[in-house]
Amino acid sequence: MASLKSFASVDRFIAEIASPATLRPAYVLLGDEVFLYDRCRKAVLATLAPEDTRDFCLHDLDLSDTSIFEILDRAQTPSLMAPFQVLFVRNLKTLYGRGSKKEEFAAIDAYFRSPNPQALLLFVADHLRIPTDLRKMDYQDKERFEKIRETLGDWCGFVELARVDENDAIKWVTTTAESRNIKFDPDAARELVDSLGADMMLIASEFEKLLLYVSAPVLSSTSVILIAAKDPEGVRTSSALDTFQPTPSTSTPREAGEPLTKSRVTLGDVETMVLAAKQRSLYELTDAISAKDRPRALLLLHGLLNASDGGEDAAIGHLYMLARTFRQMLIISEKNVRDPRAIWQVLWQGFRMPPFAAEDLIKQARRYKSRRELTRAIRLVARADLELRSSPANKLLVLERLILDLSTEPKPTPYDPTHQFAMEL
Incomplete structure (x- = not known):
């Protein structure tokens, strides 16, 4: 992966820790990209913390529970059970909270002026989010990044765990x-x-x-299928497949057992x-609906049904996802969400959309002028759901009528309570 720019920082880190000559006394793992962090951790364990001594040399510490003084003291004290010590220190943001922390940073400077060569400190700064393009980093994250660099840059190596x-x-x-x-x-x-x-x-x-x-x-066309069926008394009975003779195949012969x-x-x-790949077509459908593009919406509906394993029989599942998506748009609209990152604050765990759909869903929600339009869409989905559960003669017609209704500008009509349908969405 050396040729991939997004992995370059991690690859340099892995190369450095592989040799005592290039190993630094400490590193800061900057960013919340879990995949890259996992690669770094696995490399450290494989190189510096072998399994037979891992219980004695690996320390996972948290600055919210353990003071930096205790962590540095542990790093400075040689272990009697292992030749090398590895200390992962999480919650680095605690060092940059309220107060000057002069004593803490003085202790850090004192340790790194004479570090233990048989110990490695790894500070985890996963409170930062580093985008693929560093120029697009959030202002607050950029300030935090610079503060860490100013205070630890003289002693620690920096590994940027940016978005890939x-x-x-x-x-x-x-x-x-x-x-x-x-x-x-x-x-x-x-x-x-x-x-x-x-x-x-x-x-x-x-x-x-x-x-x-x-x-x-997978089943080969040259396979011979034998079925051993037993009657209640345990006596084997003959099956028509016992005498099945495969048709000669022109494919390349395989070795036995391959x-x-x-x-x-x-x-x-x-x-x-991949579930998210299936959901992509659904968000394309809601995009056409919110844009009032009826021809495209109908084409996407048919494509969604053709791609479904159950075809029209999967209609209830599609309606559930439609209702869920409109409910998400309703909350986004009510909370006036404009930034995809704010979605995680207004939508709870289990009710969030895939990351790729966040920006699109905000755009779709903004196409609706009022809360009434979105609640109307949810009512239309509920009515279609009730029709489908009533065993209609043609499920496709129910779905097509729903898509046409959703893609049409609502006409002002007097409120009619009979249009309310109870549905668990």
């Missing part, structure tokens, strides 16, 4: 798959990264799931296995 660039994430997916002898189609890699908002921790998790999916043995796998991840695999 989308193109680098795509390259990581394809090259990592190739290293495992699996072909990852470029359009599939882009869809995976786009649908997860270039969140590397999520990408890595879904990546492993996809590789397991395509690596699972598993037959796809060894390739396609766009269809990503759309099948």
